Amino acid sequence: MLNEEIVDPTILENARRTVGDFHHLIDSGLINKDGEFFPSLMYPTMMQYPPMKAEGFLDGYVPHEDSSCVYVHFPFCMMRCAFCHFPNVLGSTEGDKDVYLDHLEKEMDISMSRFGVSRVKARSILLGGGTPTFISPAQMKRFFNFFTARMDMTAMTQFSCDTSPFFLLGYEGRERLKIMRDAGVRRLAIGVQAFSDPILKKMARHHNTADSLRAISMAKEMGFKVNLELICGYPGETPELWVDMVRQALRCEVDEIIIYRLKILPMGVHTGAIYSLFDSRGNPLITNDEQIRLKAVAIGLLEQNGYHETMSRFFSKTPADYSYYMSDWMGGQHDNLGFGLYSMTMLRDRFSQNTPDLKEYYAAIESGKMPIKTGAIRTRDQQLRRNISMPLKNMHLLKKQFRDITGADPGAVFGKKIQLLKDHGLLQEDAEYLKLTKLGRFFADEIAQFFCHPDLLPFKKDKYKDGPLNPYVGYETEA
Numbered sequence: 001m002l003n004e005e006i007v008d009p010t011i012l013e014n015a016r017r018t019v020g021d022f023h024h025l026i027d028s029g030l031i032n033k034d035g036e037f038f039p040s041l042m043y044p045t046m047m048q049y050p051p052m053k054a055e056g057f058l059d060g061y062v063p064h065e066d067s068s069c070v071y072v073h074f075p076f077c078m079m080r081c082a083f084c085h086f087p088n089v090l091g092s093t094e095g096d097k098d099v100y101l102d103h104l105e106k107e108m109d110i111s112m113s114r115f116g117v118s119r120v121k122a123r124s125i126l127l128g129g130g131t132p133t134f135i136s137p138a139q140m141k142r143f144f145n146f147f148t149a150r151m152d153m154t155a156m157t158q159f160s161c162d163t164s165p166f167f168l169l170g171y172e173g174r175e176r177l178k179i180m181r182d183a184g185v186r187r188l189a190i191g192v193q194a195f196s197d198p199i200l201k202k203m204a205r206h207h208n209t210a211d212s213l214r215a216i217s218m219a220k221e222m223g224f225k226v227n228l229e230l231i232c233g234y235p236g237e238t239p240e241l242w243v244d245m246v247r248q249a250l251r252c253e254v255d256e257i258i259i260y261r262l263k264i265l266p267m268g269v270h271t272g273a274i275y276s277l278f279d280s281r282g283n284p285l286i287t288n289d290e291q292i293r294l295k296a297v298a299i300g301l302l303e304q305n306g307y308h309e310t311m312s313r314f315f316s317k318t319p320a321d322y323s324y325y326m327s328d329w330m331g332g333q334h335d336n337l338g339f340g341l342y343s344m345t346m347l348r349d350r351f352s353q354n355t356p357d358l359k360e361y362y363a364a365i366e367s368g369k370m371p372i373k374t375g376a377i378r379t380r381d382q383q384l385r386r387n388i389s390m391p392l393k394n395m396h397l398l399k400k401q402f403r404d405i406t407g408a409d410p411g412a413v414f415g416k417k418i419q420l421l422k423d424h425g426l427l428q429e430d431a432e433y434l435k436l437t438k439l440g441r442f443f444a445d446e447i448a449q450f451f452c453h454p455d456l457l458p459f460k461k462d463k464y465k466d467g468p469l470n471p472y473v474g475y476e477t478e479a
């Protein structure tokens with residue numbers, strides 16, 4: 001039980017109020033009746049996209065900027081974490097990874113020739129997965145050689161890599177860190193997830209707390225900006241343990257801390273074990289109320305220690321420390337070129353996603369095709385909703401950006417919805433921006449869903465109360 005001896009009473013009181021706000025927003029219809037969480041990562045929402053042929057994907061495409069974000073996907077993982085909803089590849093040999101790298105290199109050439117460029121002018125880069133560092137140092141060197149040779153880095157603002165602590169340890173870990181640093185990587189997002197060995201075991205992670213602490217200090221020692229991620233609300237996380245873990249994160253003195261709410265509902269083609277383990281919350285060990293309370297307590301502790309939310313879920317002491325890649329494509333709506341299995345390419349008016357099937361991926365590349373499986377050219381309606389929901393999810397919308405991309409004013413298209421959010425203390429507006437309030441930031445995913453077309457909402461109509469913020473009511477655009 002959290003009490004005032006463990007946590008500052010103001011933090012406890014604010015957390016209590018946030019739980020009250022959560023219920024108020026359920027009553028207002030913004031949040032589904034059960035309070036279930038579904039993250040808003042892109043629009044159209046990441047469920048199943050329609051099939052898209054590689055041949056037609058770029059028809060009529062007109063480039064509008066000379067640089068783009070770049071994402072490279074490495075699908076390999078050592079184990080399947082119980083909370084993970086991504087289709088990763090397990091049990092691969094060194095040889096399998098070499099084959100993947102061969103195809104990744106070819107895919108880059110195929111895509112770049114379709115885009116008509118000999119090098120990609122990168123704005124921000126993210127290596128993600130899977131586990132991008134689950135390749136040998138020699139393979140990593142080989143990857144960076146062919147990858148950086150195809151990049152023009154003159155306009156690049158940040159080069160990030162996601163990693164698990166385990167792969168930064170020992171001699172090989174140090175080698176990987178050196179190779180990444182020499183290649184220009186400056187920010188590491190380390191998937192710590194929990195500072196508790198029993199919880200890490202329940203998560204089926206392949207590292208322990210001591211590994212995480214060693215990996216963080218190695219990465220800091222070698223000059224990387226370090227981001228660490230914690231999952232809030234994992235079954236078994238008692239309030240006292242959660243507070244201990246947040247305090248441990250603070251003691252690490254990293255540049256950024258991300259607090260994720262546990263995702264139980266699947267998002268794409270793969271359903272994580274967490275869904276069946278907890279039977280869609282039929283047997284929850286931590287209620288949604290408790291998740292909200294614990295997340296609010298964490299935010300209070302972070303703020304008390306000088307960390308502030310610079311982007312939705314990202315807390316840092318310095319405003320400049322956050323994921324530029326996420327901010328660029330999600331907030332700024334800049335183009336993103338994705339390479340690798342299951343990666344996404346997001347362009348101003350269209351998007352595609354590569355196949356999640358390794359055999360299909362290889363076959364497409366061997367026949368000289370981009371390995372696209374699904375995607376769409378956005379309709380006008382999707383374009384309008386994407387360009388308000390994603391920047392707001394990221395924290396704010398620059399009105400000029402919306403006008404430049406859509407040719408319309410956000411107020412003219414979504415005036416009633418904007419006013420409703422303002423009336424409920426979730427949004428504020430000035431001449432240039434629409435910005436989420438502190439309360440709005442806490443429920444940024446649900447606010448993004450407030451702008452979704454009903455066909456793309458993650459929950460059915462009867463899952464919401466009939467309040468003024470029900471996303472099914474008045475969903476039509478006004479322009």
Ligand code: SF4
Pocket residue numbers: 076077078079080081084085086088129130131164191
């Ligand atoms: S969470 Fe990361 S490391 Fe774990 S299975 Fe998913 S992609 Fe792999």
